[in-house]
Amino acid sequence: MTDEWQRLDPSARWLFHLQAALRWMLFQVPFSMVVGVGVTTFSSVVIGVVAGSVFAFVQLLLALWMPSLSFDRWRYQLRADDILIERGVLLRRLTSIPYSRVQHVDTHQGILEQSFGLARVHVFTAAGVGADGTIPGLDLDGAKALRDALVERGGGDDGL
């Protein structure tokens, strides 16, 4: 844990691709079919099929392209007083969370993450109802080390 930008585990790239492929198959293909049926009601069946197919194809291109970009953009840095998290492809975000404001830190492993031996870290402050910072695609030991580091550096005035 140094004062330098840290990147995600390299295997996280494939995890992101797999997650995107599953999203495409389970949600975007059925949604494209709904779009096709919707267009058919206003025009012909052929136009509906073409519209649904084009929609699904565009979604497929995005599912193939975005995960790598997302992987490249996601990084974090432990500094003297705060953790910086940068992520996002179209909408880029850089978040600074002071250590003293950290209320608790979660490590999370879904089924896919377990199969890759990866975990994600959620950092919670008192600012909102959800996690203020999320770092996915860390190897399990790295995620635990990051969680422990954040908890150790925390404490003190939490600004409440």
Next chain:
Amino acid sequence: MSELQEDEPTEEVARAVEAPVPPQDADSEWRGLHPLSLVANLAPRTWRTLRGTWPLLAAFAIGGRRDSIAILFLVALFFGLAVWSTVLHFLTLRYRVVQGRLEIRSGLLNRQMRAIDPSRIQNTELVRNPLHKLLGLVELRVETASGREVEGLLSALSEEEGTRLLGLLDAARSTRAPEADEDEEVLATADLSDLLRYGATGLRLGAGIAITLGLGLEGLQFLDPEQYEKVPGLVGRVGGVAAIIAFVSGLFLLAVFGAVQRFWGFTLTVFEGRLVASQGLLTKRRVELQLSKVQLATVRQPWSKRLLQFASIHVETAAAHVGDGGTASAEVMIPVVESPDIALLLADVIPHADTVWDAELHPPHPRSLRRGVLSATLEGLVIGVLIGIWFGGLAWFFLVVAPIIDVLLAWLDHRHQGWRVTEHLITARAGYLNRRTHVVSRQKIQSITLRQGPILRRWDLAKVVIRVAGSRVDIPLLATAEARHLVDTLTPQRQPAPVSATAATALSPR
């Protein structure tokens, strides 16, 4: 605050709940709600039941005899459940104060034990609605920063018990010893003329006019065309003007009544480091919060209030919660503050706030006007198209007028945006028609986020969002380098230093 919640009671929990009382602590005896809480709680629950079962009741009114029996059975079942939960709540809810800590236990099968540490209390509130007043009861609400609900709710106590409990909690959470000669200082009050001004300038008045006119026009569509044409003749020109005046007056009175009901007898005082607000006509409220817990102060100055030279100030702690009508994040709202007094009152709520109120703010980046104009043009076009489709004919003229008006407002908004970071505070101002100025202490920052979409990246601009517990402050658009410098500079642990709008050079390593 800590919680213990379990599906089935265990002996350990039962023993812990029934633990013997330390003899030296006279307040550690478990107490229950006032017996009249059965009435005070059953009334709102009955109302909620009726509200929830209105489709059944409607079906009962128009249905056949056989259906009616089944419907009555269902409604009776729901009402019985409401009665059961009210009785159960009364029988199982117990509370006590042990060494300043409020402990509340409740439930029969699903037992819950909640302990609220005094240092975690954000604010306390005593509420007396008309039913409470009739029964001589009060409701005590204790809020922490840990969620979106009232964490400690004692719905019906005698007035003496409510006051006693509030005193115990206040004494326990007070961070400093009271000075011997310290008096209660009145910071603000609101008389009837103030409330008239506040009600008259409420933004809901404008929205009400727009909605009601829209509904009225829609209603006219259902009239027979021949009758529709007769309406102007029947009412006459004078009658039409009188109807409009009566209509606007009605909305005005409604807004004023709302303000009077909410803020009647408003008094804001400060005493022993606590901010105390008392207000209300039918439902009386007394809100107490520690000044050290204040997260954010927002000065609200819509154009109508600026015209009458006053503002409203919202003071928020971390205890934002969801109320019946939506999120109620403002624990104390000062309805009327004369413009010359704003700085002084802000300083009473957030130390040093008077210095930023009087100081000149840094403008947003000049290129941010492009973003404003782009959004306004798109918004205006959408509005213009909608009006054109709805009314047709000459209304398509709005396709030109709406974008022009929107762009003009965007330009005015851009001119009045501003921000400033000082040694202790952050200030951000936005809006022309509905101007808001946020003041937040740097020590309250929870996180800082820089945001950039594709268009902002192309124009080398970025948005900085500062989050505090329960709320957020958006800084007007800045150059990317300047925004990154803010992210690096505002971290609370660092030695606070003033940040100028032009001194942004340092970048974090990439």
